[in-house]
Amino acid sequence: MTDNVHSAAGAPDERPPSSSVGLLGWLRGNLFNTWYNALLTVLIIGGLMRVIPPLLDWLIFSAHGFGAQATECRVPDSGACWGFVGDKLRFIMFGTFPYDQQWRPLVTIAIFIALLLASCDRRFWKPWLALLWAAGLAAVSVLMWGGVFGLTYVENALWGGLPLTLILSVIGLAVAFPAAILLALGRRSDMPAIRVISVTYIELIRGVPLISLLFMASVMFPLFLPTGVTIDKLLRAQVAFIMFAAAYMAEAIRGGLQAIPKGQYEAGDALGLSYWQNMRKVVLPQALAIAIPPLVNTFISFFKDTSLVIIIGLYDLLGTAKAALTDPAWRGFYREAYLFIGLIYWAFCFFMSKYSQKLERDLNRSHRR
Amino acid sequence: MAEAVSNARHFPEGGEIIKCIGVHKWYGEFHVLKNVNLSVAKGERIVVCGPSGSGKSTMIRCLNRLEEHQKGQIIVDGIELTGNLKNIELVRREVGMVFQHFNLFPHLTVLENCTLAPIWVRKMPKAQAEEIAMTYLTRVRIAEQANKYPGQLSGGQQQRVAIARSLCMNPKVMLFDEPTSALDPEMVKEVLDVMIGLAEDGMTMLCVTHEMGFAKSVADRVIFMDRGEIIEQNTPEEFFNNPQSDRTRLFLSQILNH
Numbered sequence: 001m002t003d004n005v006h007s008a009a010g011a012p013d014e015r016p017p018s019s020s021v022g023l024l025g026w027l028r029g030n031l032f033n034t035w036y037n038a039l040l041t042v043l044i045i046g047g048l049m050r051v052i053p054p055l056l057d058w059l060i061f062s063a064h065g066f067g068a069q070a071t072e073c074r075v076p077d078s079g080a081c082w083g084f085v086g087d088k089l090r091f092i093m094f095g096t097f098p099y100d101q102q103w104r105p106l107v108t109i110a111i112f113i114a115l116l117l118a119s120c121d122r123r124f125w126k127p128w129l130a131l132l133w134a135a136g137l138a139a140v141s142v143l144m145w146g147g148v149f150g151l152t153y154v155e156n157a158l159w160g161g162l163p164l165t166l167i168l169s170v171i172g173l174a175v176a177f178p179a180a181i182l183l184a185l186g187r188r189s190d191m192p193a194i195r196v197i198s199v200t201y202i203e204l205i206r207g208v209p210l211i212s213l214l215f216m217a218s219v220m221f222p223l224f225l226p227t228g229v230t231i232d233k234l235l236r237a238q239v240a241f242i243m244f245a246a247a248y249m250a251e252a253i254r255g256g257l258q259a260i261p262k263g264q265y266e267a268g269d270a271l272g273l274s275y276w277q278n279m280r281k282v283v284l285p286q287a288l289a290i291a292i293p294p295l296v297n298t299f300i301s302f303f304k305d306t307s308l309v310i311i312i313g314l315y316d317l318l319g320t321a322k323a324a325l326t327d328p329a330w331r332g333f334y335r336e337a338y339l340f341i342g343l344i345y346w347a348f349c350f351f352m353s354k355y356s357q358k359l360e361r362d363l364n365r366s367h368r369r
Numbered sequence: 370m371a372e373a374v375s376n377a378r379h380f381p382e383g384g385e386i387i388k389c390i391g392v393h394k395w396y397g398e399f400h401v402l403k404n405v406n407l408s409v410a411k412g413e414r415i416v417v418c419g420p421s422g423s424g425k426s427t428m429i430r431c432l433n434r435l436e437e438h439q440k441g442q443i444i445v446d447g448i449e450l451t452g453n454l455k456n457i458e459l460v461r462r463e464v465g466m467v468f469q470h471f472n473l474f475p476h477l478t479v480l481e482n483c484t485l486a487p488i489w490v491r492k493m494p495k496a497q498a499e500e501i502a503m504t505y506l507t508r509v510r511i512a513e514q515a516n517k518y519p520g521q522l523s524g525g526q527q528q529r530v531a532i533a534r535s536l537c538m539n540p541k542v543m544l545f546d547e548p549t550s551a552l553d554p555e556m557v558k559e560v561l562d563v564m565i566g567l568a569e570d571g572m573t574m575l576c577v578t579h580e581m582g583f584a585k586s587v588a589d590r591v592i593f594m595d596r597g598e599i600i601e602q603n604t605p606e607e608f609f610n611n612p613q614s615d616r617t618r619l620f621l622s623q624i625l626n627h
Contacts, residue, residue: 261472263468263470263472264472264474266435266468266472267466267468267472267473267474268474269433269435269461270433270435270461270464270465270466270468270535271461271485271486271490271534271535271538272458272459272461272462272486272490272538273485273486273489273490274458274490275454277489277490281485281489282474282485285476286474286475286476289476363476
């Protein structure tokens, strides 16, 4: 289609001048293009030279390996003591889950990661994926609780570490997401009652800090129940998270809905699609694609916010790390503890961020307007 | 002045498919449609014209309830349009609409745009819906683009896809809301050609347009609206050669003498 009429007799291609290509060109263009940028470059290189060697020394060269004992690490001028992580790894990862049964939370983590990876592939976005999730979550419940198939029963007060973080965040997001879609649609509904309910809910929940919602779930909520009835603490925290995440995600999705031109709604209507068909097939696929950046933002902050359950006495990844530090033998190695769990949190969040960028690119490619 | 000038004429065979009786509509305090009475026979081709803001788009958008009227009756294909959602959906199935800005679904391919409503509204098997879609895409001469996305097509091509998308629902009436106004001049003809072909096949059409050539060659009746009223309706020959009201004469002098 795009014939280049000049190609036959065009001028010969020449190489660009050497000052604008290659390493030299890159340095000139990016680091030393003005005198103040050159100054900044020199200052920053100087700063890095002061910071990086001691950091590497602490992290690696003077550090004690994963097999080290606490006493070895306490000699002066020692670097990081990875022996703490080595010794406490299973406690940090699995909390107070019975020691000889800890393969069960390990398999749970594997199931969650497998489910999440499978859900990342757009070719798998079919109805059977929901069944796969149901099966996966059933398997997780069996593994964590036990009491069937010869597995010993483990009450959920003993759950902790990474499985708890994953249960709270993955189940929380999975339930909150459809709820958020309904809330966002409700907020834009023509029906006044539904609109008022949605707006009230969203504004109430968004106006309250997550911590207070967790406190309410753990302290106030039981007061309203009849005596003798108790609802599990983990479940209460989970519900509080879902309520909180739904309100935030609803606003992200509303942003996407507002970006869809009125003509799209009208075209769906004019073809005779029902409201729900129009939303499902025409409006939401476009609105959710637009809402990916703020949604992922919510996902990431929500994943990290699960660490707040520590205040109501649940031991997620951060909680078990703090608890591990209370062992008198290992007191004081908090830098190693927080670096280690920070790395785990970072790995999950970085993956989410990278995946969302890929998803945005893929969707944009097919939606080109 | 408010009384519509109309001459008695025989409608083509087939009886009445749209009837508006004393329809009024307000946007807030603004009176957009004033006592609109209209009857459309099956197979009739009607062009609606008038200055901008005269309510012509609003009127045809009332016919599939994209706009709500507040007074009077609108009966389409034997169903009165009221707040009843089921009835509205029934009417919309039978009434195709083509918009000024095409309003194709950008996240779906051309083919998927065409098969969406047949599959979900008419519950048609996918293979059959695709076969029908390809028939209509061929008819609007764009079959080779079936697997592209709307964003990859020109305006004229998009509007032809939009017409095919409506036709896939096998509608009894087609409404066109300024279908060529958003197009570059060189693309107007390809869209008008498709519309002329439709008219020749006997489709009932209501078309809001400023294309007076199209009105002259295709329309059975031209309706002139001004300030929310139907001022005059007549055959194109009578309408253009012998306009009855001053407002029509003024309008025609403005659009034909430039």
